[in-house]
Amino acid sequence: MKIVKVKDYEEMSRKAAEIVAERMNAIENPVIGLATGSTPEGMYEILIDKYNKGEIDFANTTTFNLDEYVGITDDDPNSYHYFMDKHLFDHVNIQKEKTHVPSGMADDLDRECREYEEAIKAAGNIDLQLLGIGNNGHIGFNEPGTPVDSRTHIIGLKEETIQANARFFDSIDEVPTKAITMGIGTILDSKEILMIISGENKRDAVTSLLKGTISEDIPASALHNHPNATVIIDEAAWGDNE
């Protein structure tokens, strides 16, 4: 696992966007795994800017998002479908049929999970998967305790995740209690992984990750098993770590 320490959120976003842009230009039909949350917003802004300057082109890019809440519609402002449209898809020349966000509204959610896995395989697997990290070390919505070989599945959200994500909703009671997420095994199948971490509230997660011990209690620690994973961490998230 390669660690890149940066000064702040802005530098993290810029470095991450540069890596994404480089891969998009180097790979003929890139398959990019996308993440939501506050952390990648700045990186998406820079990618849009690069697109406007003609430095990158999304016409041949296929995307797969990590996760989605169960039980909220695509047009709900808190859905990850809506987030992706607002923060990236509506601003670039990506072909909508090449974007994939798992549906948390499917009648048959198990089938949706199977089909999501099949779609990733059919696209030739993910070239570069972007990741944020939850305060409790989750990746996608793979909460502590999720097996490292898990595939796309439905998961019950932990209380701490519901609380952390409540800031986006009118009240905590509106936060969905379940989600559909790529599994840790699905994520590890990506050819390359890029995780970005910013802010003081991620310090404990960073400390656990840097320990280097692989444990189901810290889902992000599975990245130590990946041959091509980079983690960009800003000073606020780094804290007292050596």
Ligand SMILES: N[C@@H]1[C@@H](O)[C@H](O)[C@@H](COP(=O)(O)O)O[C@@H]1O
């Ligand atoms: N499912 C998402 C994760 O993919 C994301 O990494 C995490 C942290 O989000 P933020 O970047 O807002 O701290 O939030 C959610 O739980």
